[in-house]
Amino acid sequence: MTDDTAVEKKSIRADALRNEDALLEAAKEIFATSGVDAPVREIAARAGVGVGTLYRRFPKRSDLVVGVYKREVDACVKAAADFTGQYGPGDALTHWLKRYCQFIVTKKGLAAALYSGDPAFDALPAYFRANFEPTLQSLLQSAARAGEIRGDIDAFDLLRAIGNLASVGGTEGAEHTHRMLELMIDGLRFGAAKP
Amino acid sequence: MTDDTAVEKKSIRADALRNEDALLEAAKEIFATSGVDAPVREIAARAGVGVGTLYRRFPKRSDLVVGVYKREVDACVKAAADFTGQYGPGDALTHWLKRYCQFIVTKKGLAAALYSGDPAFDALPAYFRANFEPTLQSLLQSAARAGEIRGDIDAFDLLRAIGNLASVGGTEGAEHTHRMLELMIDGLRFGAAKP
Amino acid sequence: MTDDTAVEKKSIRADALRNEDALLEAAKEIFATSGVDAPVREIAARAGVGVGTLYRRFPKRSDLVVGVYKREVDACVKAAADFTGQYGPGDALTHWLKRYCQFIVTKKGLAAALYSGDPAFDALPAYFRANFEPTLQSLLQSAARAGEIRGDIDAFDLLRAIGNLASVGGTEGAEHTHRMLELMIDGLRFGAAKP
Amino acid sequence: MTDDTAVEKKSIRADALRNEDALLEAAKEIFATSGVDAPVREIAARAGVGVGTLYRRFPKRSDLVVGVYKREVDACVKAAADFTGQYGPGDALTHWLKRYCQFIVTKKGLAAALYSGDPAFDALPAYFRANFEPTLQSLLQSAARAGEIRGDIDAFDLLRAIGNLASVGGTEGAEHTHRMLELMIDGLRFGAAKP
DNA sequence: AATGAATGAGTATTCATTCAT
DNA sequence: GATGAATGAATACTCATTCAT
Numbered sequence: 001m002t003d004d005t006a007v008e009k010k011s012i013r014a015d016a017l018r019n020e021d022a023l024l025e026a027a028k029e030i031f032a033t034s035g036v037d038a039p040v041r042e043i044a045a046r047a048g049v050g051v052g053t054l055y056r057r058f059p060k061r062s063d064l065v066v067g068v069y070k071r072e073v074d075a076c077v078k079a080a081a082d083f084t085g086q087y088g089p090g091d092a093l094t095h096w097l098k099r100y101c102q103f104i105v106t107k108k109g110l111a112a113a114l115y116s117g118d119p120a121f122d123a124l125p126a127y128f129r130a131n132f133e134p135t136l137q138s139l140l141q142s143a144a145r146a147g148e149i150r151g152d153i154d155a156f157d158l159l160r161a162i163g164n165l166a167s168v169g170g171t172e173g174a175e176h177t178h179r180m181l182e183l184m185i186d187g188l189r190f191g192a193a194k195p
Numbered sequence: 196m197t198d199d200t201a202v203e204k205k206s207i208r209a210d211a212l213r214n215e216d217a218l219l220e221a222a223k224e225i226f227a228t229s230g231v232d233a234p235v236r237e238i239a240a241r242a243g244v245g246v247g248t249l250y251r252r253f254p255k256r257s258d259l260v261v262g263v264y265k266r267e268v269d270a271c272v273k274a275a276a277d278f279t280g281q282y283g284p285g286d287a288l289t290h291w292l293k294r295y296c297q298f299i300v301t302k303k304g305l306a307a308a309l310y311s312g313d314p315a316f317d318a319l320p321a322y323f324r325a326n327f328e329p330t331l332q333s334l335l336q337s338a339a340r341a342g343e344i345r346g347d348i349d350a351f352d353l354l355r356a357i358g359n360l361a362s363v364g365g366t367e368g369a370e371h372t373h374r375m376l377e378l379m380i381d382g383l384r385f386g387a388a389k390p
Numbered sequence: 391m392t393d394d395t396a397v398e399k400k401s402i403r404a405d406a407l408r409n410e411d412a413l414l415e416a417a418k419e420i421f422a423t424s425g426v427d428a429p430v431r432e433i434a435a436r437a438g439v440g441v442g443t444l445y446r447r448f449p450k451r452s453d454l455v456v457g458v459y460k461r462e463v464d465a466c467v468k469a470a471a472d473f474t475g476q477y478g479p480g481d482a483l484t485h486w487l488k489r490y491c492q493f494i495v496t497k498k499g500l501a502a503a504l505y506s507g508d509p510a511f512d513a514l515p516a517y518f519r520a521n522f523e524p525t526l527q528s529l530l531q532s533a534a535r536a537g538e539i540r541g542d543i544d545a546f547d548l549l550r551a552i553g554n555l556a557s558v559g560g561t562e563g564a565e566h567t568h569r570m571l572e573l574m575i576d577g578l579r580f581g582a583a584k585p
Numbered sequence: 586m587t588d589d590t591a592v593e594k595k596s597i598r599a600d601a602l603r604n605e606d607a608l609l610e611a612a613k614e615i616f617a618t619s620g621v622d623a624p625v626r627e628i629a630a631r632a633g634v635g636v637g638t639l640y641r642r643f644p645k646r647s648d649l650v651v652g653v654y655k656r657e658v659d660a661c662v663k664a665a666a667d668f669t670g671q672y673g674p675g676d677a678l679t680h681w682l683k684r685y686c687q688f689i690v691t692k693k694g695l696a697a698a699l700y701s702g703d704p705a706f707d708a709l710p711a712y713f714r715a716n717f718e719p720t721l722q723s724l725l726q727s728a729a730r731a732g733e734i735r736g737d738i739d740a741f742d743l744l745r746a747i748g749n750l751a752s753v754g755g756t757e758g759a760e761h762t763h764r765m766l767e768l769m770i771d772g773l774r775f776g777a778a779k780p
Numbered sequence: 781a782a783t784g785a786a787t788g789a790g791t792a793t794t795c796a797t798t799c800a801t
Numbered sequence: 802g803a804t805g806a807a808t809g810a811a812t813a814c815t816c817a818t819t820c821a822t
Contacts (some may be wrong), residue, residue, distance in 0.1 A: 440783040
């Protein structure tokens, strides 16, 4: 679909992008495994690049954290479109809320850095809201129009509520979160147009 | 009553205890300020002792974390007796639940270490339950007997619920936690024997 | 013999020369600003070329140092002809000696490298003498013949003497050097044929 | 000569001082051999201590440079007293001026750092003058009173003049410096009270 | 030929831990 | 027992050099 010329001209850039993505993926995994203070070298190694490359693209550790965070937001937002294509409005909403819970777990891993007061992270809350609010708003509207849930739910309120729920840590936290999410979804269904 | 030798020995022990306590207090503060990975030297310095002394009493960092955790549990449990002496059963309960929320915040600071998988922390959940459950049970019973709250509340359930609530972080988290706690206490009052 | 291809080849060579010159100029400036150990990248950047190009022409740092040194010698020698064309023999000499002092300052910047024992620099003293001695010799002779200075001055001696004088560093060094140079030039005039 | 108690109390400090001195001596040598930018590790290794120890006493490289500089000034000043004790006024002066030339060579090695604009070095010129001027003044006066040299020499002028002379680098610089120093000392003798 | 992305060796620096005093 | 000086392993970061495009 892409013509040869374009490919040729952007070949270096394509490599660079591949590296950048590999680094973010590696960072996400390492951050999850060993925390946000994990050795830079480990991340570079897992991404299969030299430390120099890592430093070229992410000069500060916070650049890496921000990168991982935004990438996760983007991935989660993108999932909404996938679900919308695959399922009916109600199920799409349900699936996406579960997916969003997964994102929250990632956020928890980065929390230490996020709340460190480093101004590098100042823009992230806005990024969160700017991306998630419209996404959930849209899912809610579709489901409400389809009569599957009630229509008086504020998207941001719901994002925060579930965010708080899913923030509860610990081994058994996951199950707990799941139960609470189910409950909450039932709550959304309660009072739907279509009984 | 005690002979000189004993006094001497005890006085040394008293010094040691003072050091130990100073170290735990210092560690609590430093952990809160700079996280659980803060330089050992800072803790020793704030406690006014040398690092060698710190290492003598707390050879591993986890010993320090465990020490701080248990100390906070103990302090919180002890507060229950104080409140019981000062207030009526209902108010004692209310005050203590707020005090317990403060403890949860401490726990949050140590969470990174606690959930690190280090077996050194394996015993802490049991310590938590063994100390807090009877404490709250007793407060609940007194308040229920006094007809100030309903009597069908399970202490451990309540500990977990409030624990989760208070775990929500962020600047506005504190207010949120407070509102939710008030609500929950109202819930306890609902259906009390004494209307 | 010069077909299109040749022309093309020459045009490329001209580009190459332009690059080479740009690199030497950049290196001179960077060496002066940040010392001989300045990052290679800075030099390439200031020259407006990639580091690869720099390495193609100057594989070792010493090549760059030698290049800058010789380029400065050449420029200084060339200035003699300009002065000879513009001024009378005495003034030409005076102007050139001042110009030579400027060169010494450059040399001072490179001194760290020059006296590092690297055999790459072994040929430079000879280059210095082979170029400067005849130049000054010629200027001296002209001035002596014109009766403006005495005729018993050895060019190399004078080069060394002024070199030493101008080597004195520091902020006030420049003024000091200038005063001493004036003095020395007066010395040259003393005992001239034409009183 | 020092009583036991004092020794005992200061035993740690004595070790520390030994280390400090070893580090300064090592730094002096390494600076001379490999320049002021030599690896910190080399200096620590030559001093026979760990890098941590070096960093404890000299957190910044400039601290080390300042330390070496002052130590050399002190040693040179101290030599004056030795010479005064050993020789007559004239010879003491001569010996000290040669010793001072050695110091200048050290200074030359540190020059790159000294003139780097780092404010850490701002105090050094004053230290230089405050220590050397009285020292030489005293030597000059003694020699003048003894009638061995003339009495109208300004100490600071002489310090600068010899400093400049001895600053001339290169392999043959040393001989040149020596010849010039001899000449200058002869100059001092010229016009002495005692002919 | 030119470019600059990638690499990783070299260095600085910090901090947990030991141990002589 | 207490102390804090010394140690050096762990880690961050820079920059010379190579090489695919």
